[in-house]
Amino acid sequence: MALTYPVELHYTATHEYVALTGDVAVVGITAFAVEELGDITYLELPSVGQTVTRGERFGTIESVKAVSDLYAPVSGVVTAVHEELVDAPETIASDPYGNGWLLKIRLTHPQETEKLLTAADYQAHLGG
Amino acid sequence: MRYSPLWECYQNQAKLTEFAGWMLPAQFAGLTPEHQAVRQRAGLFDISHMGQIELQSPHILEDFNPLVPTAITQLKPGQAQYTVLLNSLGGIIDDIIIYTQGEGQIKLIVNAACTEKNRKWLHQHLPRAVIQPTSQALMALQGPDATGILQTLTPVALQTIPRFGHTIVSTKFGHIWVARTGYTGEDGWEIQAEPAVGQALWRELLAQGATPCGLVARDMLRLEAGLHLYGQDMNESSTPLEAGLGWLVAWDKGDFLGRARLITQKNQGVAQKLVGLVGTGRRIFRPGYPVRAQGQTVGHITSGTLSLSLGQPIGLAYVDTPWTALGTPLTVQVREQELPVTVVKRTFYTRTG
Numbered sequence: 001m002a003l004t005y006p007v008e009l010h011y012t013a014t015h016e017y018v019a020l021t022g023d024v025a026v027v028g029i030t031a032f033a034v035e036e037l038g039d040i041t042y043l044e045l046p047s048v049g050q051t052v053t054r055g056e057r058f059g060t061i062e063s064v065k066a067v068s069d070l071y072a073p074v075s076g077v078v079t080a081v082h083e084e085l086v087d088a089p090e091t092i093a094s095d096p097y098g099n100g101w102l103l104k105i106r107l108t109h110p111q112e113t114e115k116l117l118t119a120a121d122y123q124a125h126l127g128g
Numbered sequence: 129m130r131y132s133p134l135w136e137c138y139q140n141q142a143k144l145t146e147f148a149g150w151m152l153p154a155q156f157a158g159l160t161p162e163h164q165a166v167r168q169r170a171g172l173f174d175i176s177h178m179g180q181i182e183l184q185s186p187h188i189l190e191d192f193n194p195l196v197p198t199a200i201t202q203l204k205p206g207q208a209q210y211t212v213l214l215n216s217l218g219g220i221i222d223d224i225i226i227y228t229q230g231e232g233q234i235k236l237i238v239n240a241a242c243t244e245k246n247r248k249w250l251h252q253h254l255p256r257a258v259i260q261p262t263s264q265a266l267m268a269l270q271g272p273d274a275t276g277i278l279q280t281l282t283p284v285a286l287q288t289i290p291r292f293g294h295t296i297v298s299t300k301f302g303h304i305w306v307a308r309t310g311y312t313g314e315d316g317w318e319i320q321a322e323p324a325v326g327q328a329l330w331r332e333l334l335a336q337g338a339t340p341c342g343l344v345a346r347d348m349l350r351l352e353a354g355l356h357l358y359g360q361d362m363n364e365s366s367t368p369l370e371a372g373l374g375w376l377v378a379w380d381k382g383d384f385l386g387r388a389r390l391i392t393q394k395n396q397g398v399a400q401k402l403v404g405l406v407g408t409g410r411r412i413f414r415p416g417y418p419v420r421a422q423g424q425t426v427g428h429i430t431s432g433t434l435s436l437s438l439g440q441p442i443g444l445a446y447v448d449t450p451w452t453a454l455g456t457p458l459t460v461q462v463r464e465q466e467l468p469v470t471v472v473k474r475t476f477y478t479r480t481g
Contacts (some may be wrong), residue, residue, distance in 0.1 A: 041412060064433060065344070
């Protein structure tokens with residue numbers, strides 16, 4: 001299965017993606033992360049209203065194979081959390097860039113988005 | 129890196145992983161469908177990485193007998209016995225199945241990572257035996273439909289072969305060796321064949337309805353059935369009594385390597401035992417996670433998963449003996465959380481019918 005990395009998204013070296021609309025970032029994990037994790041079993045997310053800081057842990061994702069921390073790609077305030085995924089985390093795998101979104105963050109430091117990777121940069125990072 | 133004789137049958141269909149120096153299928157369609165296939169129908173695994181060692185000497189069972197704690201000298205050709213190789217301190221060198229063949233001949237199937245170690249150990253302790261490692265194709269067909277599927281390939285009445293029985297049967301591809309053993313908790317067969325025959329067989333068994341399965345499903349299936357993984361749930365510093373394999377020890381069989389240590393443990397008790405733990409929620413207990421009671425660490429996890437058969441997290445753990453009674457409430461430290469678990473029998477899943 002070929003993994004895809006939509007060009008309109010931004011990426012981190014720790015395999016999160018960001019979809020930007022104005023000052024709101026939708027955050028999820030990339031197709032590569034999904035593939036590496038395998039069968040996803042558990043998801044731990046922050047609460048709405050919590051602040052997250054770029055590069056710091058905001059949650060945990062577990063699969064049969066591994067435990068992984070989730071790192072905030074940008075700093076801000078959590079405005080929405082995809083609660084349904086906590087009870088059915090395996091569904092992330094089928095649509096990581098759509099219904100597999102994890103949380104929405106209102107940016108407090110919009111200039112940080114310049115540090116995110118483009119799809120091409122991210123794929124180069126994976127290849128390297 | 130080593131590749132199985134069946135490699136070309138699945139190299140483009142499986143997600144691959146490295147295991148004990150071999151490149152093997154981790155999964156095909158995915159853990160859930162593969163697990164379900166084995167529990168409800170039939171799954172097919174490539175297990176050619178497992179060590180295959182044939183031994184010959186006029187009195188091979190008598191010669192081999194002191195190397196294992198189990199009584200084996202009464203085994204007849206066509207029978208098999210699960211047991212462990214022990215060192216002089218009663219530590220487990222490997223867990224193996226001994227298949228008795230014709231006169232003076234046995235076949236061992238051993239763990240991939242232990243094959244070379246075992247071979248040296250056997251040369252050292254059985255100087256008179258001819259020890260022949262073989263590398264045939266080896267596959268496991270497991271599940272309630274396994275016997276029916278295998279029966280389509282041979283005229284030999286497979287239902288007459290009991291659990292742990294084995295024989296050579298004819299097929300249209302050539303002769304194959306079939307043994308009614310496995311590592312999933314289901315009825316099923318382990319099959320050995322020449323590489324080319326094995327490839328034809330692999331394709332035919334899939335055509336007859338078996339689902340190809342990988343190591344990820346195999347690990348969950350064996351753990352649900354309470355079967356040990358060598359190197360994880362036991363090693364050379366664990367004895368059969370600590371590992372919950374006391375049933376393998378025939379105390380009246382005469383001397384064997386490690387017997388003195390096991391007698392001492394039998395009389396004085398063991399400090400830790402391997403137990404089954406079952407929890408709630410979705411977090412997986414992973415090797416090394418602490419097991420706790422009354423604020424103290426009383427053990428550690430050796431294997432764990434989120435069981436698809438039970439819908440609960442399950443695990444194996446070495447726990448201090450005072451905390452090992454069935455029903456004892458304990459906790460497992462899963463990163464920052466301390467999650468409640470209960471001590472249960474290690475056979476988390478038992479097949480019905």
